[in-house]
Amino acid sequence: MDNTTWMAAHPGQLYFIFVGLFHQSQHPALLCMVIFVVFLMALSGNTVLILLIHSNAHLHTAMYFFISQLSLMDTVYICVTVPRMLMGQVRGMNKISAPECGVQMFLYLTVGGSECFLLAAMAYDRFVAICHPLRYPVLMNHRVCLLLASGCWFLGSVDGFMLTPITMTFPFCRSHEIHHYFCEVPAVIKLSCSDTSLYESLMYLCCVLMLLIPVTIISSSYSFILFTVHRMNSTEGRKKAFATCSSHMTVVVLLYGTAIYSYMLPSSYHTPEKDMVVSVFYTIITPGLNPLIYSFRNKDVTRALRKTLNIHIVRKQIITSLEERGQEMCT
Structure with a gap:
C-alpha cells in the first residue's frame, strides 16, 4: 500500500508523510543499505559496551557508569528514528500518524536533552578525577552518580514534556508532508497554519538554557583540567588525561555543534536538505561513533x-x- 492509497483509506485521521533522505538520493537502495549497516554497528557497539561495563568489576567506576548511560541514550536515540525510516522505504509508505509522531518527538527530545546534560556530568566527573584525585572516590561515589544520571534523564524529559504537547496541538492545515525523515520539531511546526513565532521564541529560549548550562559546566571543567594538566610533572599522566578528555570533547563537539545549528541559528540559515544532513550526524553517525571513540581509544575497555x-x-x-x-x- 503506497501513501496515496493509505490516505484514501483513512480520510479522517491526522497523519504526516515523510519526504526525507531517500527522496533526495539518486541511489536510495544503496543509501538504505549504508544506513542499515551503520544502524547495526551502532546498536551492536553500544550494546556490547553496556554489557562490558556491567560485567567487568574493574569498569565499575563513575566514568564508565556515565559511558554506559551515554550508550543507552544512543541506543534509544537511533532506535527511535532509523527503523521506522528504513521500514518506510522498504514498504514504500513513509506515513506516520499524529500520535506516533508525538511519541517519536517526545522520545528524541527526552534522549537528546538528557544527553546534553549527561555530557556536562561527564565533564564534571573528569574534573574531579584529574583536579581532586584523592577525594574522587568520595565526591563521585555510586549514589552521587545515580543522582546525576537520574537528574539528566529528568531534565531531558522536561524538555520532551514541554515541547511535544505544544507542537502537536497546533492546527496543521497545510500540506502534511514533512521534509525530514523523522518528526523533528522545526520540521513539524513549518506545517502549521497558525502563528508560531511566540512558540519558536520559547523553543529558542529553552534550547539556549539547555545548551548554555551544560556548555558552561563543560567549559569551566576543562579550563581547570587544562590548568591542572599543565602543572603535572608526569608525562604519562598528561597523556592519559589528554586521551580521556579528547574522547569526551570529540563527542561534545559532534552533539553540541549539530544541536546549535538545528535549534539556535535563524531560519534564513536553514533549508530542508541542510537540516536533514545535520540531523544525520546526531541521530545516526554520532551513536555509531561513540562506541568507537570510547572503546578503541581506551585500554581498559x-x-x-x-x-x-x-x-x-x-x-x-x-x-x-x-x-x-x-x-x-x-x-
Missing part, C-alpha cells in the same frame, strides 16, 4: 573485551573437552 572473549573461548574449549570425554566413556 579493550582489555575487558579481550578478557571476555578469552573467557568464552576457554569455556567453549572446556565444554568441548568434557563432551569428548563423555563420548569416550560411553564407547
Whole structure:
C-alpha cells in the first residue's frame, strides 16, 4: 500500500508523510543499505559496551557508569528514528500518524536533552578525577552518580514534556508532508497554519538554557583540567588525561555543534536538505561513533573485551573437552 492509497483509506485521521533522505538520493537502495549497516554497528557497539561495563568489576567506576548511560541514550536515540525510516522505504509508505509522531518527538527530545546534560556530568566527573584525585572516590561515589544520571534523564524529559504537547496541538492545515525523515520539531511546526513565532521564541529560549548550562559546566571543567594538566610533572599522566578528555570533547563537539545549528541559528540559515544532513550526524553517525571513540581509544575497555572473549573461548574449549570425554566413556 503506497501513501496515496493509505490516505484514501483513512480520510479522517491526522497523519504526516515523510519526504526525507531517500527522496533526495539518486541511489536510495544503496543509501538504505549504508544506513542499515551503520544502524547495526551502532546498536551492536553500544550494546556490547553496556554489557562490558556491567560485567567487568574493574569498569565499575563513575566514568564508565556515565559511558554506559551515554550508550543507552544512543541506543534509544537511533532506535527511535532509523527503523521506522528504513521500514518506510522498504514498504514504500513513509506515513506516520499524529500520535506516533508525538511519541517519536517526545522520545528524541527526552534522549537528546538528557544527553546534553549527561555530557556536562561527564565533564564534571573528569574534573574531579584529574583536579581532586584523592577525594574522587568520595565526591563521585555510586549514589552521587545515580543522582546525576537520574537528574539528566529528568531534565531531558522536561524538555520532551514541554515541547511535544505544544507542537502537536497546533492546527496543521497545510500540506502534511514533512521534509525530514523523522518528526523533528522545526520540521513539524513549518506545517502549521497558525502563528508560531511566540512558540519558536520559547523553543529558542529553552534550547539556549539547555545548551548554555551544560556548555558552561563543560567549559569551566576543562579550563581547570587544562590548568591542572599543565602543572603535572608526569608525562604519562598528561597523556592519559589528554586521551580521556579528547574522547569526551570529540563527542561534545559532534552533539553540541549539530544541536546549535538545528535549534539556535535563524531560519534564513536553514533549508530542508541542510537540516536533514545535520540531523544525520546526531541521530545516526554520532551513536555509531561513540562506541568507537570510547572503546578503541581506551585500554581498559579493550582489555575487558579481550578478557571476555578469552573467557568464552576457554569455556567453549572446556565444554568441548568434557563432551569428548563423555563420548569416550560411553564407547
